[in-house]
Amino acid sequence: MASVSTPSELVQYGQKYVTKGLGHGLDAVVTKGSGSYVTLENGQEMLDFTSGIGVTNLGHSHPKVSKAAAEQCMNIVHVQCSIAWHAPYIELIKRLVPLMPDPSLDSFFLWNSGSEAIEAAIKIARTATGRQNIIAMQGGYHGRTFGAMAVTKSKTVYSEGVLPLMPGVFTLPYPFWHQCGRPSSTSASELSAHCLEQLHLLLVQQSAPRDTAAILIEPVLGEGGYVPAPPEFLRGLREVCDREGIMLIIDEVQSGFGRTGKMFAIEHSGVRPDIMTIAKGLANGLPLSGIIARKELTDKLKVGSMGGTYAGNAVACAAAVAVADAFKEENVLENVNVRSEELFAALNSLRADPALAPYILDIRGKGLMVAIEFASPTGTGAYDRFTVSSAPKSMAKRVAKRCQEKGMLILTTSVYEVIRFIPALNISKEDLAKGCQIFKEAVEEVVREG
Numbered sequence: 104m105a106s107v108s109t110p111s112e113l114v115q116y117g118q119k120y121v122t123k124g125l126g127h128g129l130d131a132v133v134t135k136g137s138g139s140y141v142t143l144e145n146g147q148e149m150l151d152f153t154s155g156i157g158v159t160n161l162g163h164s165h166p167k168v169s170k171a172a173a174e175q176c177m178n179i180v181h182v183q184c185s186i187a188w189h190a191p192y193i194e195l196i197k198r199l200v201p202l203m204p205d206p207s208l209d210s211f212f213l214w215n216s217g218s219e220a221i222e223a224a225i226k227i228a229r230t231a232t233g234r235q236n237i238i239a240m241q242g243g244y245h246g247r248t249f250g251a252m253a254v255t256k257s258k259t260v261y262s263e264g265v266l267p268l269m270p271g272v273f274t275l276p277y278p279f280w281h282q283c284g285r286p287s288s289t290s291a292s293e294l295s296a297h298c299l300e301q302l303h304l305l306l307v308q309q310s311a312p313r314d315t316a317a318i319l320i321e322p323v324l325g326e327g328g329y330v331p332a333p334p335e336f337l338r339g340l341r342e343v344c345d346r347e348g349i350m351l352i353i354d355e356v357q358s359g360f361g362r363t364g365k366m367f368a369i370e371h372s373g374v375r376p377d378i379m380t381i382a383k384g385l386a387n388g389l390p391l392s393g394i395i396a397r398k399e400l401t402d403k404l405k406v407g408s409m410g411g412t413y414a415g416n417a418v419a420c421a422a423a424v425a426v427a428d429a430f431k432e433e434n435v436l437e438n439v440n441v442r443s444e445e446l447f448a449a450l451n452s453l454r455a456d457p458a459l460a461p462y463i464l465d466i467r468g469k470g471l472m473v474a475i476e477f478a479s480p481t482g483t484g485a486y487d488r489f490t491v492s493s494a495p496k497s498m499a500k501r502v503a504k505r506c507q508e509k510g511m512l513i514l515t516t517s518v519y520e521v522i523r524f525i526p527a528l529n530i531s532k533e534d535l536a537k538g539c540q541i542f543k544e545a546v547e548e549v550v551r552e553g
């Protein structure tokens with residue numbers, strides 16, 4: 104069993120000396136990863152439907168990516184970006200330029216983490232507009248540094264007890280039926296219209312356009328519940344931003360790099376970002392993030408205002424170059440779209456089962472960024488009115504645990520009963536089917552137990 108009842112010596116040492124602030128879904132040591140599988144210290148293989156939270160998009164230890172990183176290690180590991188240029192940095196930008204969702208995105212800065220990318224995006228927006236306020240989305244997650252925490256609205260745990268955060272942040276509902284207090288059958292246009300009305304109100308009641316630097320949004324709400332924003336909502340935001348001179352920051356940290364079946368999730372709407380943040384899948388596991396904007400905006404930054412000791416590390420950049428090449432050579436996007444249909448078919452067949460149907464509130468997502476939401480007997484909190492009295496308690500957590508016991512890693516997300524599917528983008532038909540079968544059995548067992 105993967106949920107090791109007696110943690111190994113290594114785990115016990117970690118439990119003693121690693122901060123309590125860090126939680127672990129599985130108290131076991133992972134020693135190896137290959138493709139869609141990881142191996143535990145006890146030799147057990149587990150099918151990985153988490154991809155390290157959407158990072159190892161090309162599977163664990165992708166041979167070309169690992170080789171590129173290893174070769175770079177033997178050449179030079181660290182060229183501090185303010186001291187000199189290095190080739191993998193430029194080679195990576197050469198690969199990224201043609202992938203951008205809009206040709207206006209032509210000025211790049213590379214950093215280490217998603218949170219840092221968000222901090223930089225805010226800095227660029229404030230510098231470019233000379234304004235301060237940021238409108239963030241309810242349920243949005245952007246990281247754990249102080250600026251990123253201030254715009255994170257998915258759970259209070261990230262910033263509870265450590266206030267004050269960065270001031271000047273206002274919150275807008277995301278077009279997610281839960282947040283709008285409407286059932287899951289509500290149309291995308293109704294949700295979009297509601298949230299755009301709220302934006303218009305916000306701009307006359309709370310943050311005047313001339314004080315508003317940016318609207319920040321994940322095109323697919325990640326930690327908030329895996330909810331794709333309707334294209335009409337994103338287009339509505341674009342219109343407001345154009346009219347009022349507000350920057351539209353699109354956070355593609357989790358949804359980018361093929362996760363939704365297009366290179367970037369914003370492409371599903373055709374909306375042009377002013378500023379875009381990327382990380383996670385960019386280097387398939389090596390720490391690397393990026394902030395992209397128009398040159399005209401970033402030219403307003405003072406020389407020296409951007410930088411960082413490890414920013415755009417040479418080994419991470421070399422890995423990212425290999426990732427970009429593999430995307431092209433290995434038809435990754437095609438695989439995402441075919442596997443996505445299979446995944447939705449498997450989840451919809453669960454909903455077609457009369458024994459399970461009452462407990463499945465929603466199946467949603469794009470590409471291989473997919474979620475299933477279960478019902479709760481009491482609601483997940485006072486904010487949740489969509490209860491089903493006969494539903495099993497804490498269904499998402501229990502199903503995820505049951506999957507773990509059956510040899511598959513899978514994650515919950517949000518304050519609701521949601522399980523998210525984030526398999527490797529190049530997962531095989533067989534492994535996807537295997538994961539769906541494990542999931543089906545887990546759901547059936549939890550429903551039977553009640």
Ligand SMILES: Cc1ncc(COP(=O)(O)O)c(C=O)c1O
Pocket residue numbers: 156215216217218219221244245246247321325326354355356357358382383
């Ligand atoms: C959409 C989004 N933005 C930003 C972040 C923060 O990234 P990091 O954990 O690399 O700081 C995350 C991390 O999950 C994310 O999903």
